[in-house]
Amino acid sequence: MNLQTTREIYEAFGVGDVPAILSKLSEDVDWEYASTSDEVPWLRRRYGRDGAAAFFQSLTAIEIHSFSPKALLDGGDVVVVLVDIEFTVKATGKRVVEEDEVHIWRFNSVGKVSRFRHCADTQQHALAYRG
Numbered sequence: 001m002n003l004q005t006t007r008e009i010y011e012a013f014g015v016g017d018v019p020a021i022l023s024k025l026s027e028d029v030d031w032e033y034a035s036t037s038d039e040v041p042w043l044r045r046r047y048g049r050d051g052a053a054a055f056f057q058s059l060t061a062i063e064i065h066s067f068s069p070k071a072l073l074d075g076g077d078v079v080v081v082l083v084d085i086e087f088t089v090k091a092t093g094k095r096v097v098e099e100d101e102v103h104i105w106r107f108n109s110v111g112k113v114s115r116f117r118h119c120a121d122t123q124q125h126a127l128a129y130r131g
Contacts, residue, residue: 092131
């Protein structure tokens with residue numbers, strides 16, 4: 001069930017359907033739960049569906065060239081996804097290329113995402129954001 005929900009989240013992301021994604025999150029979702037930096041807007045820790053919505057809004061700062069979830073690993077209440085992504089920060093023109101960026105989706109007992117984080121090359125993201 002959680003693996004299917006994760007697939008549906010990526011399908012919705014692919015067509016820009018943020019409301020569909022938000023509907024799969026718990027009301028008190030902890031978004032980007034391990035982040036320790038507030039510098040890069042799309043890597044900031046946020047809380048609740050409004051916080052997750054703010055994450056998706058922050059993506060307007062980048063132009064995504066490719067986004068490919070290529071392996072979904074089912075661990076029951078945890079789904080781990082390996083993603084290849086390439087994007088440019090619009091304000092700086094700097095490009096980020098990530099192979100095997102890790103997305104961790106944690107689900108609660110009713111099948112809603114309760115926690116999410118990217119395991120990304122935060123230094124690369126920060127350098128591109130700073131220009």
